[in-house]
Ligand SMILES: NC(=O)c1ccc[n+]([C@@H]2O[C@H](COP(=O)([O-])OP(=O)(O)OC[C@H]3O[C@@H](n4cnc5c(N)ncnc54)[C@H](O)[C@@H]3O)[C@@H](O)[C@H]2O)c1
């Protein structure tokens with residue numbers, strides 16, 4: 001039997017009002033000078049005032065950089081790193097979705113070492129040591145970046161997103177407070193929530209799946225399946241928001257112990273070249289890739305069906321597999337996720353480029369439970385153009 005490991009954040013607080021624990025975290029980490037990294041949407045939603053005030057009340061000097069763009073590219077991360085370098089910090093706080101948290105995680109490492117971001121992205125260097133201590137506070141329930149050893153950066157010249165993966169990127173502390181995601185607009189609730197569901201389903205099916213990811217993935221799937229429609233319809237439903245944050249966090253932990261697979265691999269060129277938001281591209285691809293993966297993996301699909309609350313009594317494993325795929329299509333329809341790629345003007349003429357981009361993501365494709373050839377990848381994109 002091969003070995004496996006579970007890597008997780010040092011300390012996690014969860015529940016409505018858990019933002020108050022930021023004072024305890026600052027004290028635990030011995031913080032005196034904190035940098036909050038966030039973005040304009042989060043700042044406009046009024047989510048930075050409270051954590052900043054709580055830190056200041058605990059005697060911590062706070063600087064805020066709220067200029068993280070959505071799905072940042074290498075130049076944009078370098079610009080944030082340059083402004084962060086003006087002072088020294090002993091705590092980096094990422095507040096936002098995957099974009100802000102990924103930047104906070106990589107900036108924390110880069111501030112503490114002289115490795116170049118571009119060398120990390122080109123695989124010419126690795127992260128040798130942990131960076132400035134980090135606290136991640138997700139305000140979307142999607143990427144699970146608060147629990148993963150990954151930072152994703154767009155490399156515009158290659159038209160591809162690149163994942164920097166290192167155990168040194170795992171955050172020190174996390175706060176999962178549903179009050180901070182209550183104002184997340186429905187469309188972002190839908191797409192980021194589908195990203196989280198994709199993490200859980202993919203990590204469960206992945207060749208890197210193991211007893212840790214099985215436990216976490218099935219629970220994540222159940223939490224998200226029961227609450228995503230409620231969170232979408234009524235954002236102020238804190239129980240639904242809590243389920244979504246936990247589901248996304250468990251999904252992130254799954255990534256830390258297992259791996260995503262072909263959905264994420266095929267989504268990479270859609271983000272890199274066409275700038276389709278990460279959650280949207282995953283959501284669109286999910287039912288199609290799962291229909292492909294179903295063949296030969298029916299036992300696992302039956303487990304997923306049960307976690308999704310699908311009644312499998314009297315159904316064959318093949319019928320349970322079909323039921324999961326149908327349920328994923330229905331979820332996308334209910335959440336108003338686009339049904340295909342046409343609105344981005346992607347046509348059959350783009351297939352070759354898309355296949356080239358996806359085929360490069362062997363880090364994830366190799367973990368897909370069913371081998372996927374270039375022709376298989378093309379056939380999946382073909383259904384979406
Ligand atoms: N590190 C990982 O493990 C990992 C995994 C998957 C994806 N990613 C990366 O994460 C990024 C996507 O992150 P995301 O999907 O969370 O989206 P995001 O961080 O880009 O946020 C989407 C939008 O939502 C807004 N927003 C966030 N919280 C809000 C709130 N509470 N109220 C109102 N508006 C709010 C933001 O301002 C932004 O405009 C991509 O770059 C993707 O590649 C990282």
Ligand SMILES: [Fe+2]
Pocket residue numbers: 143195196199264278282
């Ligand atoms: Fe993802």
